[in-house]
Amino acid sequence: MRAVPQPTHHAHLRAEDLSKGFEERPVLSRISLTASAGQRLGVIGENGRGKSTLLGLLAGDLEPDAGSVTRHGSVAVAAQELPFADDDTVGTVLDRATAAARAALSEVDGSAAALAEAEPGADDRYAAALAEAERLEAWDAERRADLALAALDAPADRSRRLAELSVGQRYRVRLACVLAERADVLLLDEPTNHLDATGMDYLTARLREHRGVVVLVSHDRVLLDEVCTALLDLDPNAEGEVVAHGGGYSAFKAAKAAERARWEQRYALESARDAELREKVAAAEARLITSWRPPKGAGKHKRATRAPGRMRTVARRLDELTGQRVPKPPEPLRFTGPDLAAGPDEVLLGASGVTVPGRLRPHPDLAVAACGRLVVSGANGTGKSTLLAVLAGRLAPATGVVRHGAGTRIGLLAQESDFADPSLSPARLVRDPEPLRALGLLPDVDLTRPVGRLSTGQRRRLSLALLLLGSPHVLLLDEPTNHLSITLVDELTEAIRVTSAAVVVATHDRRLRRDLDSWPRLDLI
Template sequence: MTSATDAVVDHAHVVADAVTFAYGEQVVLDAVDLVVSAGDRVGLVGENGAGKTTLLRLLAGDLVPLSGTVRRAGTLAVVEQELDEPAGTTVGDLVDRALAAVRQASTELEDAIAGFDHATGDLARLTAAMGRYEQLAAWDADRRVDEALARFGAPRDRDRPLERLSVGERYRVRLACRVGERADVLLLDEPTNHLDAAGIDYLTARLREWPGAVVIVTHDRQLLDDVMTAILDLDPSMDGRPALYGATRYADYRFAKDQMLRRWRARHRAERKRAAQLAERLDAAYEGLSDEWRPPKGSQKHRRGTRARIHVKAADRLVERLEAQAVEVPVPPLALAFPDLPSLPRAVPGDRGGGGPLVELRAPRVDGGPGGRPRLDLPGRRVEIPPCSRLLVTGPNGSGKSTLLAALAGTVALDRGSRTVAPGVRLGVLAQEGPTEHAEPPDGTPSPSAFDAYARHALDLLAAGRLDPEQLVPVAALGLLTEEDLDRPLRELSVGQRRRFDLACALLAAPHVLVLDEPTNHLSVGLVDELTQALRATSAAVVVATHDRRMRADLADWPELTLG
């Protein structure tokens, strides 16, 4: 027997039918199909700029497709990466907005009960109101939101203005509100970026029991394993179409995609080789027209013209045959080409090369934390980064991981303790807010291209004495951004593409020490796999702070510093 609650949930779905969308002349999505019903949890993956966030906004109704249609049934909740709220908006405002549908369901049930007459009452209305109330578990909504705020490590003070919160805190507030809301259709954009391990575990449990339809843009490979019932990869395949993978294990998806990429690259190489052979044979054939053997002058005067015509026809037939055999295969996607980073700086005159650490912190303390507490305090501790070493920094949100990495990088001043850097050592730093955040000019002024911004960053490093011109890493050689992306203004790049740009800036100076704060944030799952392998193999010293469970598992053999 189907309950009223089941009837409400069963109608929850979102459908994209041949959806196409473009920004100007750049087509981002081309005739994409997707059907997500109640109980489905679909992960959207793909390279940065493939259109994941765009598709999510189309499903939410924030964007209108150029062609195709989007249909939704049931209530909708969306958590985007960026939040644009009016000044003065508080935590309580977000909570009240998220629970508006719950309040309405409670009011409708109260009205239906109050106006119901057992003899002539509208039983269908009462049943629907009860079903909606039960489906939303409206009696428990406030407790759910408060629990989610606590479990995600978000502020619970309703009067706190959002502008006084960090980017991560604002995201966690929105996520908690939407999880507590229990909408029919839930759309999330990179929900684990700002969560620690405990918060991710809580989110995973809530998503696995979600009764409605769920679509999630994510780079979190463990979340794909733990939650998704299907994976839609928006990267084009050989036929130019996105692929829907029913396999719910990330390893199965990666294996299938890697096999496809190997076939694609082999076909592309074969076509390029065939095209080169065609060009060589045509050149030789037509060049032969001028070198063709000719009979002695004055004899068989028509033979030269006949031989020339035969030669041209033979060359034309060759063209037709080879072109008929050729298969148009698009250029395969970029692959990360991680540079060969040095392990030690060049010898500095007067330096005896004592073999000590490249960077060292002693008893570091940084003040300015919430409630007058220090952001970082490690009394009596020494953090050393020797050549070629590895260090994995873990801990819950607020434990000081980002502050520790900033102290190692020298981007935050110590209120106690000391920082020492060996002569000639170069550091590459990927912070949670990278060079992209500071390369953007004020609104209303032209945004520099990614290539120009990279060149400006190189000049700034050179002026600061932190770059050896002979060891500069060209951005075009990294396989992080296409030439077309490098020519585009930074402002037009997606969040993921800007994160790729920030990673390129961290590698620009061929650093001896890489300091990476949440390096998987906003990067595609494929690039995260490639980056993890590169970090394990590089000769440079590497320090990584991450909440990414799969990356922590992949780096489990590294020395670990746990804060908090």
Template sequence: MTTITLPQRARAQLGAHDVHIARGGRPVLQGVDLAVTPGSRIGVVGDNGRGKSTLVDVLAGHLEPDRGEVRCLGSLGVAEQEMAVTEGRTVGDLIDIELVHVREVLRLLDETAQALADDRPGAADAYAEALDAAELLHAWDADRRVDTALEALGAVTDRSRLLAEMSVGQRYRVRLAGILGAEHDFLLLDEPTNHLDASGLEYLTERLQQTRSGVVLVSHDRALLTDVATSILDLDPSVDGRPRLYGGGYAGYRKGRVAEYERWVAEYARQQAEHARLAVDLEAAQDRLVTGWRPDKGTGKHQRATRAPALVQSVHRRQDALDEHAVTTPPPPLRFSMPALGAELDGIAPDVPLIRAEDVTVSGRLTTPVSLSLGARARLAVTGPNGAGKSSFLAVLAGELTPTSGDLDIAELVRVGRLAQESPAPSAARVREVYERHVGALESAGIVPGEELVALEHLGLFTEHDLGQRVRDLSMGQQRRLDLAMVLATRPHVLLLDEPTNHLSITLVDELTDALGVTDAVVVLATHDRQLRRDIAEWPHLALT
């Protein structure tokens, strides 16, 4: 009879010990230690490119670490950021994949029930085992749980619908509903809020707070981490290069991270002072040798020959010992710098709208007519549930999508930049090449004068190493940084942002939020990020239904 792996409930264990992974000779994960138990909820944070998604792949068994080990006893539900679509696969197929254990147990229950009816040897024991497994999984209720999750997440409920006909967000919500309905021992969730609206976020938060599963949650969503995480694993650099696990939830992490960095800086300063003192000692000893230093009268011949070099050797030994145990330099963190945007245009009066839409609709995507008029330095938050047409409306304002009805008027010489919700397909070109090609095209077309072009290094979005990376080798968060850089390169007078916090690190989200508050550009923003919505609560709002 078929052997199946069942959830282990209270016995379930998931752990990583001293996990190391390097790519291109550079460490991605270094010395990760993690123990996940049923009911624990661990948030994973870190700057873009620090290995958050890689850690999910390692814990899921999709990637073998270069060093260290991962142990898992129990079932896993994995929601990664990217999702391949097989030709002909439907919503129902995707749900069946997540409920494979349930389907197999129910099939075995039917088989053993028939064997019991036929009075076959050993049928009673086999039937009892299958029944226990079905009850452990609450197998008869699994599809109802999935249907409830599909509705709550705003996902497609038609199980015959082809996945290829659906958007990235729609497919992700279906998979997330299947994972939540399966009730695995462990949930590995990589940016699960990226495609959820307000009601979906509330449902996910409630489910994660109540789940019996152990949760590893990679997220930039500060509100979700605050509401859900019981501890935080920080993958950003530390004094010894290893990740830090902070208790006390998200608040404990923020407090602990500041204290950790302050200790690091203080220790580095202490060691730098000690290095300087030793260097002075060493130089003084060498000067004494050069100027003919001699020991006191009466010193033996052997001592006279060896004492001076011994002094230098002693200082050298102290220097070597200190170097061997030296603290690494606290790395200067990337700091985002918004370029000057929205400079006043010659010939446009301050009270003249830079962009105006009147009764705009897009067939099948934005059905309710929308009108607005935005003057210099205006702010607008566009809200509404998934499917209300927020992305389509922003694409119309950018002049990238022709409305089915209504009028759009963009003042002459006004530059409009739109950050789309999803990144384009990554190329094999390197980051610096892609950006320089982009700004070169802007200058050649006369869109941005040469003196206004923005150097990528000045934005504070990439390290020098990152600039030489191929775009296809970047993390999704790093690709998102490049998308933002390409939009800012146009020096837009009107900045349209569609879910700008998707995939970005918490630190960059905070810096971007601050920059949006002071830029001279018109800013139109669509987001489901609850903390960002709190931060821009005073902005005018346009609700789409």
């Protein structure tokens, strides 16, 4: 008799003591987690902390150096980049996503035929096939996929080649398929990066109603708040442990700040106690050397020669105690926006009548004054990135004119960070690494690693650093929060609010839009 398939609520994911490193560098050390049906775990932490690596291990795409992962139920993954073959199409991804549903339907047909033939055990087989098809809502799989593709504004034409799609479009195709698949365990890496407001609402609703397990890596504070039942913080606490916090991001932020304050307080207290003890020991030692000289031949002489030994024992014991003390709280990377100049002209940048066929429709003219601010908004495909590329002079418009003020420096942070030679390190990409270090965007250890080995967020940090080092008078920021850690998003928001440079931001990030809601807006349609 065939086993009756497990219903979705038996979905379960368990990782025990997972460790993983690359090129002798430990990235994750002894991470354990458990997630059962109905639990939605957000994974957060600084860029390069190992969030994508953890998802890769949970998915079984990466082998751990130690530890194990147990999965109950089917798993669907949307990684930051979708690997694809040259001839893969939207249809290929859809077929893979609906394969289980199609198999379930064909089993229903096969077992129904067996039932009609009165084959032994056919009734059990038919019941199992029906249960599996119902669990997968298999009859509805194609329609669900179409709905998801439409809601996420992903290309629905089955014959479109993936190679011809943008990174964002490919991600949306993959995400739509993952959401339509009805897998038990969903593993999503930065799912909001390429979504507009409609897409984010759709994603949020699907995740909230998912009956299995969700593990998602995200910098999107609103998504973490609205979707997650717990957050796993990969930045270790005072005990060196990685722990999960119940609730969404707002609760976590408060708990994390309180924990950091306690850690700093404890460290200060233990350091003061330690210093006091050491002072006392040093003073006792000094007294011993300078003032206590018993006459030779006296019994006291033996005690005198033993005394320094005792002092050494005390000093050793003190060193041991120091080893057991709470470690110094790590100094987090702190990004401070550099002092950018306001620009040489009253109007630094202007555009009128600018269009690009198929990418950017007519829209109101725009003029960016010195110290000016502008938020560009619009659904996916309305041409925000195209407009920014045109404004930066990287793309020629088909109609209209773009005016750059004389001597005005314009810098663009594009959505994706591409580096021509991935073997070069950040330090080799600049003439002088010191200003790069001073920005506080990359730790020293990453300044000398090849760019191709850095994590996605670390590469985006580098792009941001290179942009700022050019001291632009106008900052054009295309989805600036994508791939960045939440801490840096907060710091960057503050920096662009106060900088003397003019700033144009295109973003779907709901929290950032709220933070910048006093800025003028240009809505593309």
